[in-house]
Amino acid sequence: MAAKKGAAPVADSGLGGMDDNVAQLSKGSRVWYRQDATTWVLAEMRDAPSAPPPPADGKAPKKGAAAPPNVAPITLLSGPTAGKPVDAVPVTSLMPANPEMQASISDMTQLSYLNEPSILGNLQLRYSKDAIYTCAGPVLIALNPCKELPLYSEEVQHDYKAVAHESLHTLTPHVYLVAGAAYRAMVREGASQSIVINGESGAGKTETTKRAMKFLASLAGGPGRVEERVLETNPVLEAFGNAKTLRNHNSSRCGGGARRRG
Numbered sequence: 001m002a003a004k005k006g007a008a009p010v011a012d013s014g015l016g017g018m019d020d021n022v023a024q025l026s027k028g029s030r031v032w033y034r035q036d037a038t039t040w041v042l043a044e045m046r047d048a049p050s051a052p053p054p055p056a057d058g059k060a061p062k063k064g065a066a067a068p069p070n071v072a073p074i075t076l077l078s079g080p081t082a083g084k085p086v087d088a089v090p091v092t093s094l095m096p097a098n099p100e101m102q103a104s105i106s107d108m109t110q111l112s113y114l115n116e117p118s119i120l121g122n123l124q125l126r127y128s129k130d131a132i133y134t135c136a137g138p139v140l141i142a143l144n145p146c147k148e149l150p151l152y153s154e155e156v157q158h159d160y161k162a163v164a165h166e167s168l169h170t171l172t173p174h175v176y177l178v179a180g181a182a183y184r185a186m187v188r189e190g191a192s193q194s195i196v197i198n199g200e201s202g203a204g205k206t207e208t209t210k211r212a213m214k215f216l217a218s219l220a221g222g223p224g225r226v227e228e229r230v231l232e233t234n235p236v237l238e239a240f241g242n243a244k245t246l247r248n249h250n251s252s253r254c255g256g257g258a259r260r261r262g
Ligand SMILES: Nc1ncnc2c1ncn2[C@@H]1O[C@H](COP(=O)(O)OP(=O)(O)OP(=O)(O)O)[C@@H](O)[C@H]1O
Pocket: 143, 144, 145, 146, 147, 148, 149, 199, 200, 201, 202, 203, 204, 205, 206, 207, 208, 248, 250, 251, 252, 253
């Protein structure tokens, strides 16, 4: 299969180059098909990739032009067009799908293929089950549920407090797991720890920070007023750093030009 670089109709995400994945495609393979710039659809290959048909106008390709990519017939498996056959799809718009895609995977490193649609598909599947936290090795991915979930109760905190003193990650991914790991490292090494929380506006950084601080305060607080006092610093910090924006009533990034109303 000779899909040449530069022939892809859409930009590569950089998460496992498309060309690298073409070799994985054969008849019966489950694949992700890039329908447009933002949509991946699960599909099955009806046959192995083959050379593309000659151009309709019969003209020979220009000298030095990149060879067109091989093509394959597929059947769409997900979305409103499920069951629809699509012929002659360029292999450069296909990515191998994980065989374990039916079950959601709590640690991305367990996915057989770590390409963009597999990561997004796994996150989407978990999100549909209100599993907003997913690990990617030591990194925690937190999605904004845009609703209150029963993930932060005293009982849940109690469970994660128990493992905060152990080194094993026996519970499902959670911001408490990350906070607990930082706490454990601080106690073990006797040194300050940092948790980097990153994401676009409205992603949930402030909420995640508050949950982590609350958990840390309750871990270390004991019978005193530590938890209360740590959390009382929030309004002061927010008064200096936060502002209401079109997208977020409590944004920690002020101004910043036009924003989409969310
Ligand atoms: N874990 C969560 N549970 C429930 N609601 C959440 C959660 N995370 C975020 N939200 C909701 O999303 C809104 C935006 O989240 P947040 O203010 O934390 O975003 P942000 O990433 O800090 O945004 P900005 O960069 O603009 O400050 C919150 O006001 C809250 O309503």
